[in-house]
Amino acid sequence: MSFNNLDQLYRQVIMDHYKKPRNKGKIEDGALTVDMNNPTCGDQIHLTMNVEDGIVTDAKFEGEGCSISMASxxxxxxxxxxxxxDTAIKLSKIFSDMMQGNEYPDDLDLGDIEALQGVSKFPARIKCATLAWKAMEKGLKEEK
Structure with missing residues (x-):
């Protein structure tokens, strides 16, 4: 697949997640809650997660922001x-490395997340892509 076709595919994946976000909403009743924002561009995230016996059993988000932030x-x-x-936090670190343009393990299938690789070429947008991940990492570290 040529670079242009791959780039177009990645844009389509990002726009699909932006227009039809998965897990949009809020978990009530005792969920782990983290609110973060990116003052640079105005992105905001309200992340709620259920953690049972050390496993993230559910995660939902609400927020406002650009397509990259909400798709991420x-x-x-x-x-x-x-x-x-631990695995969720490790995944966050791998994502952060990817946003810095660093390689990630070849045997790791990131699925749709790979569509965000191109963001690393736009330093001003990296904070948009990493906002939700930083919120998740903060919440899970506090939970731990």
Missing amino acids: ASMMTQAIKGKDI
């Missing part, structure tokens, strides 16, 4: 469901 939140909530806290 959608992808992140999908990625962490069913993962233990």
Whole structure:
């Protein structure tokens, strides 16, 4: 697949998550809650997660922001469901490395998250992509 076709595919994946976000909403009743914002561009996230026996059993988000920020939140909530806290935090660190343009393990299938690789070429947008991930990491570290 040529670079242009791959770039177009990635844009389509991002727009799909932006227009039809997965796990949009809020978990009530005792959920772990984290609110964060990106003052640079105005992105805001309200992340709620259920953690039972060290496993993220559910994750939802509400917020406002650009397509990259909201698509990333959608992808992140999908990625962490069913993962233990340490694995979710490790995934956040891998994502952060990817946003810095660093390689990640070849045997790791990031699924739709790979569509955000191109953001690393736009330093001003990296904070948009990492906002939800930082919120998740903060919440899970506090939970731990």
